[in-house]
Amino acid sequence: MSDGEILRVERLSMRFGGIRALHDVSLGVKCHSITALIGPNGAGKTTLFNCLTGFYRASGGRILFEARGRSTDVLQVLGGPFRAGDFLSPRRFASRLWYKLFGGTHLVNRAGLARTFQNIRLFREMSVLENLLVAQHLWVERGLLAGILNTRGFRRAEEQALEHAFYWLEAVDLVDCANRLAGELSYGQQRRLEIARAMCTRPQLLCLDEPAAGLNPAETAALSRIIRTLRDAHEVTVLLIEHDMGLVMGISDHILVLDHGELIAEGPPAAIRHDPKVIAAYLGADEEELA
Amino acid sequence: MAEPSLDIRQPLLDSLLAGLIALVVFGPIVGVVLDGYSFHLESSRVAWIVGAVMLGRFLLSLFLHSAGGRGWLQRLEGGGAGVQVLPPEHRSHLRWLLPLVLLAAVVFPFFAGKYLLTVVILGLIYVLLGLGLNIVVGLAGLLDLGYVAFYAIGAYGLALGYEYLGLGFWSVLPLAALMAALAGALLGFPVLRMHGDYLAIVTLGFGEIIRLVLNNWLSFTGGPNGMSVPAPTFLGLEFGRRARDGGVPFHEFFGIAYNPNLKFLFIYVVLLLTVLLVLYVKGRLVRMPIGRAWEALREDEIACRAMGLNHVLVKLSAFMLGASTAGLAGVFFASYQGFVNPTSFTFFESALILAIVVLGGMGSTLGVVLAAFMLTVAPELLRSFADYRVLLFGMLMVLMMIWRPRGLIRISRRGFARRPGVAP
Numbered sequence: 001m002s003d004g005e006i007l008r009v010e011r012l013s014m015r016f017g018g019i020r021a022l023h024d025v026s027l028g029v030k031c032h033s034i035t036a037l038i039g040p041n042g043a044g045k046t047t048l049f050n051c052l053t054g055f056y057r058a059s060g061g062r063i064l065f066e067a068r069g070r071s072t073d074v075l076q077v078l079g080g081p082f083r084a085g086d087f088l089s090p091r092r093f094a095s096r097l098w099y100k101l102f103g104g105t106h107l108v109n110r111a112g113l114a115r116t117f118q119n120i121r122l123f124r125e126m127s128v129l130e131n132l133l134v135a136q137h138l139w140v141e142r143g144l145l146a147g148i149l150n151t152r153g154f155r156r157a158e159e160q161a162l163e164h165a166f167y168w169l170e171a172v173d174l175v176d177c178a179n180r181l182a183g184e185l186s187y188g189q190q191r192r193l194e195i196a197r198a199m200c201t202r203p204q205l206l207c208l209d210e211p212a213a214g215l216n217p218a219e220t221a222a223l224s225r226i227i228r229t230l231r232d233a234h235e236v237t238v239l240l241i242e243h244d245m246g247l248v249m250g251i252s253d254h255i256l257v258l259d260h261g262e263l264i265a266e267g268p269p270a271a272i273r274h275d276p277k278v279i280a281a282y283l284g285a286d287e288e289e290l291a
Numbered sequence: 292m293a294e295p296s297l298d299i300r301q302p303l304l305d306s307l308l309a310g311l312i313a314l315v316v317f318g319p320i321v322g323v324v325l326d327g328y329s330f331h332l333e334s335s336r337v338a339w340i341v342g343a344v345m346l347g348r349f350l351l352s353l354f355l356h357s358a359g360g361r362g363w364l365q366r367l368e369g370g371g372a373g374v375q376v377l378p379p380e381h382r383s384h385l386r387w388l389l390p391l392v393l394l395a396a397v398v399f400p401f402f403a404g405k406y407l408l409t410v411v412i413l414g415l416i417y418v419l420l421g422l423g424l425n426i427v428v429g430l431a432g433l434l435d436l437g438y439v440a441f442y443a444i445g446a447y448g449l450a451l452g453y454e455y456l457g458l459g460f461w462s463v464l465p466l467a468a469l470m471a472a473l474a475g476a477l478l479g480f481p482v483l484r485m486h487g488d489y490l491a492i493v494t495l496g497f498g499e500i501i502r503l504v505l506n507n508w509l510s511f512t513g514g515p516n517g518m519s520v521p522a523p524t525f526l527g528l529e530f531g532r533r534a535r536d537g538g539v540p541f542h543e544f545f546g547i548a549y550n551p552n553l554k555f556l557f558i559y560v561v562l563l564l565t566v567l568l569v570l571y572v573k574g575r576l577v578r579m580p581i582g583r584a585w586e587a588l589r590e591d592e593i594a595c596r597a598m599g600l601n602h603v604l605v606k607l608s609a610f611m612l613g614a615s616t617a618g619l620a621g622v623f624f625a626s627y628q629g630f631v632n633p634t635s636f637t638f639f640e641s642a643l644i645l646a647i648v649v650l651g652g653m654g655s656t657l658g659v660v661l662a663a664f665m666l667t668v669a670p671e672l673l674r675s676f677a678d679y680r681v682l683l684f685g686m687l688m689v690l691m692m693i694w695r696p697r698g699l700i701r702i703s704r705r706g707f708a709r710r711p712g713v714a715p
Binding site for chain 2: 106109115126133142181
């Protein structure tokens, strides 16, 4: 992994039966940057996202994620299939078996990567605050006895979690909705709550899947302010998929363009804006024009 | 409404329609009386019935069209729809009820006869079962149709433990909870990766397997003949008139008159304490991270995984805790009956417990307690309707699904006071 990169993807490919959704995608995401992933519909953006966040197990390639002072191999923690080498080394066999039994998507999050969803997935019948408390599951006192006896340590941990939750509610301007059901909030509020919830897991890389979809221009402007604050004040690296070009060009440091499952261009916004390949992918072009 | 006065036309129309239907339904049945080979008409009886139906429908319709009735109807339809978040400083209006209920529970055995005592014990056993299943179905959202298996493990744990290991009530009580939890873990770990319908089918199968094993392993469990269960003891003192092996029975030791109900009184007291303990634990669990994780899992499993929660372990913990509660209930059931056999652990029992949870409201503690008593005590009071019990259940369920799909008691969530902000 080269210097200053939080995420490194090497020759990633993903197949669904005969369909090749991703083919040999290699990319890197720099620390403390805002990186956007764009491309026409069906280009494989969400598939790539799901591979990175551990919801799909990629069919080939490697995803290395460097955060919280350690390096995580996303495909390994998902519990990949046994290989011939595993049966020769007991240690490798044990680790493979461990990840098969107890591994999964949650380990990717625990490694420091949080995500939001294209179609909002909140805990709709729980209050806004409870949504944020669930996200802090790993930072509170989880002992059964401590909780049942309501010990001092338990109460202190809960209090800290509540304070952290209120901190993020203020950051996304939802304090007044703290005691409402998440499902009752307006669409824009739900989008912001999802970001706050993802941030409550204390990630170092935040993946946003179309955060501005369905927002009006004012809300989009507020969103881009929030994303910038995340990067500047909280030292979070942001990777986002977005169709709103105004937002993408305005906030991102680096843009990756995906088309037909392949990375066709990458670079700063100014370069991407004039890249003939990107324009062709979005607007369509004749074969000979491209050549 | 545009007109403030009562609209009389609609109630009249409703009443006329109801009268017509009543005429069609009751006319041939009540009005035509066979008399040998001929028949005679009893028009006055029909007129009475139809008149009563029309009057009733008219009054009902009139009430529902009045302002009060409309409000009532709206509450009925809208009230059960959702979940509410209580304000942080909320205190229930019914707080005074709790000590009263506790007092009643303490005073009750002094006045109750044996029959009433056993009915209440049965009710409390189902409260325990309902609370346990409420964790699995109501909180974690895992449909478990074989819950009775864990109940059977508890009951047979006591019977078999006494038969082969000489264990008594007190040593089996915690052991049964552990064993049931272990059985829950063994069943749960491979199958909890499935969701919804598949899980329901697997648990249904598990419940039947346990029952069939108990039924067919004649040499070990006694098969359909069942097994006898020892009466519980208090610090080694027995509750019979004469103690075995030259021991001193309870009443002689304390110098009180012999009371044949002593065994049930004792079970009642221990069971009541256990139910109170489980109620307390349940109340704490929903305020703890694990309880929040269960509910989050019920709401959205994928989001849970994205939050770093290991969904299999979270489900497993719900499954194990629910199972251990059923194990406890099983021990009480066995010692209350003094005998166990597999017919007590059929699928109908699972369905009954599930009905308690659904009727009470998924995740609502108070609702489950009320529903458990309703579904166990009501059939006792209505002995003459015993044949129609299941029919009544069915009708009750249909009515519930129409008007109160979320259960009897509206679910309310805890609100949190605002903490001083540390805005970025």
